[in-house]
Amino acid sequence: MKELNSTTDAIGQNLVKLISNLCFSVFVFSVLIFTVIAITYQPPDPWESSRALTGVFTQVENATFQADTSVLKTGEDIAAPWAVPAGAAEPINETVIEKSEENFASLTLKSGCEDVRVVNCSDPRLLIAIEKFNLKVFKSVVFLEYQIPVNGSKADECDVAWRFRNKKEKSWRKYRDFRRFKIGFGGNCTYEVLSARGWHSGINARRARVRVKATGRDENAKITSAIRDDEINDTIPVLGSDSAFRKGKYLYYSRGGDYCKGMNHYLWSFLCALGEAQYLNRTFVMDLSICLAGMHTQSNKDEEGKDFRFYFDFEHLKEVASIVQEEEFLQDWKKWDRVHKKKIPVRKVASYKITPMQLKKDKSTIIWRQFDGPEPDNYWYRVCEGQAAKYVQRPWRAVWKSKRLMNIVSEISGRMDWDFDAVHVVRGEKAQNKELWPHLDADTSPDALVAKLQGMIQSRRNLYVATNEPFYYYFDKLRSHYKVHLLDDYKELWGNSSEWYNETRLLNAGRSVDFDGYMRVEVDTEVLYRAKTQVETFYNLTNDCKDGINTC
């Protein structure tokens, strides 16, 4: 009996051993698989293709972004079907024009054209003629809304205003143009457009702009009324009541090591934070004040106190994401603690190593990530690393470039009638660094540019040169072949009598705002994206790799 017992014992022990070994193998194997999945998993994100960013992903110890002065693509650049918001204007295309023509078919003209000897700008048939003309001439824009034409400066002229969108812009934001048209009569006494003047020439049709009283805490009370793009509404949302504050759930990030790093680093971190807030279904507490890194500033020193709205579209952001401004939030929080005996529940999180998944169940009103550690442990984006990348997605569609800057982009493209080609010439530090970019300097020399571009762009075309080359006359050799346009040719668009200047000053408590390096690159690249033929530095002008030798 004892013997038998010991045998079964032995068998049992072996079995247990076997099973536990098996279990362990399965465990090891699944951990392995899991790790592989975690490492290879890449969220669907357009920026993943950018080596600068994926490099950071895999080499966290040295997680600094290279002196990368390029601009990341933002939501409006990326081919994605945007849900059309309710009430959005329909594009005015051939079908729409035909329909309105039918409506006015009853307004037949009398024989001998008696009633159309004079140009009547408010005649609907005249607008139809202009709509047709625009559709034929400006193929790269979508026309959205026309206003009734008004008299120009002469009897046969009419000024017309409309809203449009460039076909290359993926957002539904609208821009405005107003031009002056010379009107004649066609064979059958129909109105005919003889010619159109340039961008923003129809000054009589320029709408009387709405004067709005400056409100909100951020605006200077001294500027009581101001002229602004009445389509932009990027005032800071207010929570309002005490109970509204208490009902909310917030995710609050203290400033981390990201502060004063480059703008691409900022975006990479900010969108991680916003992604976590969305994953946790919380309102993100947002610091609208940005520190602009020295690589982008005129002074070459880090500059604090830049407003998010100088660079990005806050109106769009607040429409698609739940956010509250930090100052508003802190005031409400303090007020709550003062008025009520019971403190508001706060969960403080000291390290990024506490994952978003671990916080999912937390019921505290405020989750406060503190980022006190040393660099690079105190970078916001570390929250989205590893396992978290599977759950948290960066809501990159929430970021569009500032409409105020895009108005400048439209103005530059519009002045060239959207009929231009562009070349991107990257020089600067990269051209000087012969180790990483051995041929870049030579390949972007004036003579090389002339030789290479002639094979790609027809001569006498409008050529926009987007570049970080500071020397204005560097591209003079191109001028005998092309109509060269540089960003600095449009200085008055951000000069001290410009709309941009007025509007940004309003956001900045009445102080004027520098048109800084990052804004320059934002505008430069957006104009480049609107060109018909786009020539890139890397792979079109030079065989050097974008991120240095042996990276492509």
Ligand SMILES: *[C@@H]1O[C@H](CO)[C@@H](O)[C@H](O)[C@H]1NC(C)=O
């Ligand atoms: C980080 O940088 C140091 C020195 O620049 C280098 O020795 C090290 O290999 C780098 N680590 C990684 C992961 O790239």
Ligand SMILES: *[C@@H]1O[C@H](CO)[C@@H](O)[C@H](O)[C@H]1NC(C)=O
């Ligand atoms: C014009 O736009 C309408 C919808 O807005 C569309 O149904 C129609 O097909 C378009 N017509 C042309 C010729 O593109």
Ligand SMILES: *[C@@H]1O[C@H](CO)[C@@H](O)[C@H](O)[C@H]1NC(C)=O
């Ligand atoms: C111009 O056309 C509008 C709309 O058809 C009409 O109401 C108006 O009387 C016309 N004006 C003249 C001077 O013919």
Ligand SMILES: *[C@@H]1O[C@H](CO)[C@@H](O)[C@H](O)[C@H]1NC(C)=O
């Ligand atoms: C526009 O011009 C026509 C004649 O050219 C004139 O009869 C009409 O009164 C003008 N309309 C306005 C609003 O000035």
Ligand SMILES: *[C@@H]1O[C@H](CO)[C@@H](O)[C@H](O)[C@H]1NC(C)=O
């Ligand atoms: C004038 O109208 C007739 C009939 O509608 C058409 O056949 C002819 O092509 C038109 N002529 C012009 C110049 O538009």
Ligand SMILES: *[C@@H]1O[C@H](CO)[C@@H](O)[C@H](O)[C@H]1NC(C)=O
């Ligand atoms: C601007 O947007 C806010 C919401 O963020 C809204 O409450 C306010 O009425 C808007 N103002 C205008 C003039 O549309």
Ligand SMILES: *[C@@H]1O[C@H](CO)[C@@H](O)[C@H](O)[C@H]1NC(C)=O
């Ligand atoms: C997110 O939070 C809001 C209110 O805070 C709630 O109404 C909604 O059901 C929540 N959604 C999810 C998916 O938890």
Ligand SMILES: *[C@@H]1O[C@H](CO)[C@@H](O)[C@H](O)[C@H]1NC(C)=O
């Ligand atoms: C605008 O700039 C010009 C040239 O820089 C300067 O002469 C002028 O005084 C400035 N005007 C204002 C109102 O700041």
Ligand SMILES: *[C@@H]1O[C@H](CO)[C@@H](O)[C@H](O)[C@H]1NC(C)=O
């Ligand atoms: C900017 O503001 C000044 C005064 O505040 C005004 O005279 C000027 O017309 C404005 N410029 C534009 C383009 O709105």
Ligand SMILES: *[C@@H]1O[C@H](CO)[C@@H](O)[C@H](O)[C@H]1NC(C)=O
């Ligand atoms: C630039 O290079 C890309 C990729 O090699 C190519 O698809 C494109 O056609 C080139 N552009 C021009 C203008 O030659």
